Amino acid sequence: DWRALPGSLGAIAHLHHAHYHVVVINDEPAIGEGRMDGGALVRVNARMARELADAGGRVDAVFYCPHKPDEGCACRLPGTGLLLELQQRLEIDLTGVPMISDSLAGVQAAQTLNMRPVLVMSSTQAMQALLGVAVHNDLSAAVTALLARQEVH
Numbered sequence: 001d002w003r004a005l006p007g008s009l010g011a012i013a014h015l016h017h018a019h020y021h022v023v024v025i026n027d028e029p030a031i032g033e034g035r036m037d038g039g040a041l042v043r044v045n046a047r048m049a050r051e052l053a054d055a056g057g058r059v060d061a062v063f064y065c066p067h068k069p070d071e072g073c074a075c076r077l078p079g080t081g082l083l084l085e086l087q088q089r090l091e092i093d094l095t096g097v098p099m100i101s102d103s104l105a106g107v108q109a110a111q112t113l114n115m116r117p118v119l120v121m122s123s124t125q126a127m128q129a130l131l132g133v134a135v136h137n138d139l140s141a142a143v144t145a146l147l148a149r150q151e152v153h
Contacts, residue, residue, distance in 0.1 A: 002044045007140030013057030024062045025082050031066035078108035100142050118142050
């Protein structure tokens, strides 16, 4: 039952038109817990792709961790396994690359790899206490600020 947050589809479309590659990295513990299967995730991602296309955007790749929180895998955020897999597959250095996240775990993973974490407040207000991390109310505000910063440099 996926629904796009207000402004998020347009924000991703802005990134796409600014020539950013958009990659979604998710923890999906419902798979490991047996509450969702891979087919359901494929349908969710297909719906997201259709809605993004209608908004003029796209996601270039989706990486997900299917493990339960207590499994201790390297791919579950704040682990960096999925980010390292992305880095290897795309043959890029993630140093300085922006990573927009709505969780402390995402920010921590980005910091571990010297990425540029950007926090959106979509899911929790507790993140405001973080220091040294850009914080925005939602994805649209984060993208606007990111693109404005790009124009300055």
